[in-house]
Amino acid sequence: MSFINHASREINCKIVYYGPGLCGKTTNLQYVYQKTAPESKGKMISLATESERTLFFDFLPLALGEVRGFKTRFHLYTVPGQVFYDASRKLILKGVDGVVFVADSQEERMDANIESLENLRDNLDEHGYDLDNMPFVMQYNKQDLPNISPMDELQKYLNPHKVPEYRACAMTGVGVFETLKAIARLVLLDLKKGGR
Amino acid sequence: MYSAQSNFELYDAEMNKINTITSHLLKAAQAKAIFLVDKNGLMISSTGEVAGLDITSLASLTAGNIATTGGLAKLIGEKEFSIQFHEGENDSIHLSIVAGRVILVVIFDANSSLGLVRLRVKRASASLTQVFEDIAHRQEQQGATSYSANPFAEITDDDIDNLFN
Numbered sequence: 001m002s003f004i005n006h007a008s009r010e011i012n013c014k015i016v017y018y019g020p021g022l023c024g025k026t027t028n029l030q031y032v033y034q035k036t037a038p039e040s041k042g043k044m045i046s047l048a049t050e051s052e053r054t055l056f057f058d059f060l061p062l063a064l065g066e067v068r069g070f071k072t073r074f075h076l077y078t079v080p081g082q083v084f085y086d087a088s089r090k091l092i093l094k095g096v097d098g099v100v101f102v103a104d105s106q107e108e109r110m111d112a113n114i115e116s117l118e119n120l121r122d123n124l125d126e127h128g129y130d131l132d133n134m135p136f137v138m139q140y141n142k143q144d145l146p147n148i149s150p151m152d153e154l155q156k157y158l159n160p161h162k163v164p165e166y167r168a169c170a171m172t173g174v175g176v177f178e179t180l181k182a183i184a185r186l187v188l189l190d191l192k193k194g195g196r
Numbered sequence: 197m198y199s200a201q202s203n204f205e206l207y208d209a210e211m212n213k214i215n216t217i218t219s220h221l222l223k224a225a226q227a228k229a230i231f232l233v234d235k236n237g238l239m240i241s242s243t244g245e246v247a248g249l250d251i252t253s254l255a256s257l258t259a260g261n262i263a264t265t266g267g268l269a270k271l272i273g274e275k276e277f278s279i280q281f282h283e284g285e286n287d288s289i290h291l292s293i294v295a296g297r298v299i300l301v302v303i304f305d306a307n308s309s310l311g312l313v314r315l316r317v318k319r320a321s322a323s324l325t326q327v328f329e330d331i332a333h334r335q336e337q338q339g340a341t342s343y344s345a346n347p348f349a350e351i352t353d354d355d356i357d358n359l360f361n
Contacts, residue, residue, distance in 0.1 A: 002203045003238045004347075007211035011348075012238045042252045047260070056260060059237075061252045064359040068347050072359060075237065075256065091263040095236030177360070185356050191203070191348040 001095045002191060010071045013187050014095055015180075018120050019102035020112035021053070021081035024141040027170040028102060029060045029076055032180060035173065036062060054080040057092050067188065074184060081116070090123045098135035098187040099124075100179055102170075103158050105140045105148040113158055135186035138165040139179045144172070204234065210331055211241065217323045218243050225316035226308040228287065231301040232294075232324070233258045240298065254301070262291065262299050281310060290314070294321050295328035 003012040017025040026046065033044045042061035049055050058078040065072060079089040093099075101120065103113045121131050138159045142148065151167075159165050164182045168175025206214075218230045222244045229244035231251065237259035239251050266276045280291040290302040290313045300321060302313050 001236065003234060003236070003240075004203055004205040005211070005240075007206060007208045014236060014238075043250055045253055045256065056264070059253070059256045061256075067351060067355050067359065070347055075252075087267050088264075091260075091267060094263065095234075181360050184359065185353075188348065188351060188356050192346070192351045194346050194349070 002097050002187075004070075008071075009069055010073060011067075011191070012073045012075060013097040013184075013191075014075050014077065015098045015100065015183055015187065016093060016096045017076065017078045017100045017102055018089075018093075018116065019081055019141075020104055020109060020116040021083070023081060023102045023104040023109070023113075023116075024168075024170040025078035025081060025102050026054055026058050028100075028139075028141075028168075028176050028179070029058050029078055031170055031173045031176045032062070032076065033060055035177070040064065053082065054078060055085075056080065056088050064184070072188075074187075076180075083115075086119065086123070089119070090126060093123050093127055093129075096124075096127075096129070096134075097190070098137070098183045099131070100137050100139055100183050101158070102139050102141050102168075103154065105142045105154060105167075106145055107147050107149050110149055110153070110157065117158060132161060135183055135190050136163045137179055137183045137186065138163055139168045139175060140165065141168045141170050141175075143167045143174070144169040205335065206240065206331070210327065213327050214241050214324065215243065217320055217327070221302070221316055221320040224320075225302060225304065225313045227302045227304040227313065229301075229303040231255070231258070231299075231303075233299040233301060235259055235262060235293075235297050235299060244303070258291065258299055258301055262293065279314075290317060292317055292321060295325045295332075298324070298328060300324065 017028055019025050033041060040063050045059040047056035060076040062074045077092050079092050101117060124131050140154050166175040166179045170176055218241055222230050227244060229246050231242045232240040233255040234240055237256040239255040242251050265280060269277045276293060278293045282289045287303055287305050292300045294300050300317060302317060304313055
């Protein structure tokens with residue numbers, strides 16, 4: 001649900017990075033923060049535990065420029081990935097305009113990816129959203145590691161509907177901006193249609 | 197009052213009404229600053245001593261706070277906690293939910309008092325509720341953003357690419 005302010009000619013969109021614990025959601029935001037010009041970004045907020053696990057959310061506001069005379073702002077959020085923070089994840093999805101699912105490509109995390117993706121569908125459903133009918137991008141993170149699942153297996157289990165997908169290594173930034181651009185594009189094209 | 201999937205749009209006349217109410221509240225409550233924040237974390241309006249404040253973060257954290265306490269409320273069988281108060285050494289924050297979806301944030305110091313703020317907020321909330329009900333009514337009548345009025349209807353791939361250059 002985008003917020004279009006005709007008085008100040010601004011549009012605000014909310015993008016949520018979802019995925020299992022330790023898949024690299026926060027790392028994606030940190031890379032975007034590091035590589036964005038100071039005038040285009042706000043302060044990055046991380047509500048994390050002492051051991052730097054996300055407790056509630058990370059938040060990064062980006063002002064990308066103007067489209068058709070409207071200042072375009074994207075608010076990037078991550079959710080806490082650990083299974084027992086489900087109540088918090090549900091809250092963060094409220095009013096979401098687009099979702100990035102960050103999958104952990106390691107073989108031993110396939111079940112965690114599937115569980116998290118099913119959890120995403122359920123939580124969106126509770127807000128009245130349908131994942132198949134909203135801007136959605138898949139990112140296969142940690143592609144630099146040796147023990148990763150084959151691509152066709154990742155696609156088969158995590159992206160059967162073939163939404164835009166990107167291989168990534170968020171630590172070094174590979175695929176991070178490609179993913180962000182893809183979801184921003186889908187959100188803006190969704191607005192072009194006049195919302196869902 | 198709004199469907200989960202429709203966009204929330206505000207026009208000049210509506211913003212003027214909102215700003216008039218919050219400016220009046222600022223004086224009447226002897227507050228330092230007033231903010232109106234959408235429950236999804238987006239800043240709608242700010243007035244008072246806002247220079248130097250990171251209002252984007254303030255909006256996001258306020259919404260997170262209201263969402264969390266709303267979750268707590270449901271756990272004990274309440275619909276929501278409609279008012280919150282956080283007391284600081286110098287400045288305090290009063291949060292209240294208006295029209296079910298907007299958060300009214302009042303920041304005040306020793307020049308005011310919790311009692312005064314609560315009283316003034318109550319009155320301003322009634323006026324703001326009327327404005328947001330009118331907005332909801334207008335949006336319902338409009339339906340989804342009509343193609344002709346949609347400023348993004350003509351958006352091109354080049355427009356989107358330019359955002360990232």
